Every structure is written in C-alpha cells, then in structure tokens.
Amino acid sequence: MAIRDILPENFGYVILSICYSHVLLFYLSLKVFASRKKYNVKYPQMYSEKEVVFNCIQRAHQNTLEVFPAWVILQLISGFAYPLTASVLGAIWVTSRFSYAWGYYTGDPAKRVYGAYGYIGYFGAFFLCIATALQLLGVL
Template sequence: MDALTVLPSSFGYVIFTFLYSWIMLGYLAVKVGGARKKYDVKYPTMYSDKHQVFNCIQRAHQNTLEVYPQWLVFQTIAALVYPGLRFPATVQRHALSGLSASVLGVIWVTSRFSYAWGYYTGDPAKRMNGAYGYIGYFGVIILSISVALQLLGFL
C-alpha cells in the first residue's frame, strides 16, 4: 500500500499549501538577512538596541516560527480528512465538510505575509493587518478536533 492509494487525490492541494508555507518562511528569512546587513546587526544578536525597524522585521519572522510547528501539526491532521474541495462520501455528511484544510492553510500562510508587511513599517500595531490568519489557524484546529471526535466515534 503506498501513499498515492491511501491519501485522497485532493491531498495534492495540501502539499502545495505546505510548499507555499516554505516559500513564505524563506521570504521572511531573507528579509531578516537583508535587515541584518542594512542595520549592521551581527550574529548571534537577535535584536538591536538602536534599530526598531530591524526588531520588527526580526520579530515578524520569529513569531511566525513560534507558531509554525503547531500550524503544521493541525494542518496535517485536518488535511488527512478534509484535504481539498472534495471529500470522501463518509465525511460529506458532517457539517464541517464544506471546509478545506488546504483553503484554510492558504489563508493562514497569506496572512503571515500581511502580518510581516505591516510589521516591516516599524509600527508594531500594523502587524494586525494579518489578523485574518486566525480564520485559517483556528479553522484547522477545529477540523483537527472534528477528526479526533470522528476517530473516537462521537461524530
């Protein structure tokens, strides 16, 4: 039995969502590297005593890295049952069947760009431009809870 026979074909969308998140993390890392050069913040120094904008750029990346492992876990669990826009017949009867882990994942990843671009202005309050990401983040958590309840026979 191989993965291509076990996973639904729409899991391909989830894989592309993971790749999109990898691009996002790379982008944020490159921005920190550029800011280190611009503001002359040497490794291993994490934050600058002189440059608030550097700290905002660094913090946008750091915050994303702090949340990323949890997102990956819940994204993966949710995607096993709710991968894309089509679901197995056994799942379609549930109220959550209209939700898709891949769509929720794209919302979360895209919001991290908005979050970072707001933070890059040097005004930490503008990071809230990415607050819509909670739709994707909490969405995959809710779908993961649904998967757990289904496995335990409660749904």
C-alpha cells in the same frame, strides 16, 4: 502500493499549502538577512538596541517560527479528513503571515494586525482537527 492508495483524494493540496508556507519562511529569512546587513546587526545578536525597524522585521520572522510547528501539525491532521477545506484554511493562514510581516515591516508594530485574518485559517484548522478526532472516535 501507491501513495494515492494511502492518502486521501486531494491531499496533494494540503502538501502544496505546506510548500507555500516554506516559501513564506524563506522570504521572511531573506528579509532578516538583508536587514542584518542594512542595519549592521551582527550574529548572534537577535535584536538591535538602536534599530526599531530591524527589530520589527526580526519579530515578524520569529513569531512566525514560533507558531509554525503547531500550524503544520494542525494542517496535516485536518488535511487527512478535510483536505480541500484544510488547504484553503492553510492558504489563508500563510497569506495572512505575509500581511502580518508587511505590516510589521513598517516599523509600527501595531500594523501587524493587518494579518489578523490568519486566525480564520489557524482556528479553522484547529476545529477541523477536533472534528477529525471525533470522526476517528466514532462520535461524528
């Protein structure tokens, strides 16, 4: 039995959106690593008492890691029933996290709202999960 026989048509796009998210995580990690060196923030210290910009870079990464597991679950479940829609929503969410980080990297935490459009992707996947559940339950 081939994997194409198990997963829905176009599910490859869902997988690619998750791969895109790992590019994001790698990028955010590199930014924190470089910032630790630049601002002389040693491990295991999470934040700096002097460097606001470092703290913003660290928070952009940390916040993304905080929501990432839930997003992956939403992406996978919604992708089983709605692979193309889930993929588009996933691309929106991941791209918004870049915008969120770049806004945060300015040192002005208020500019993290540049990534607020990511809620379209996140809540879109959430509602697709509900629709998928209702389909499985025979309600839709």
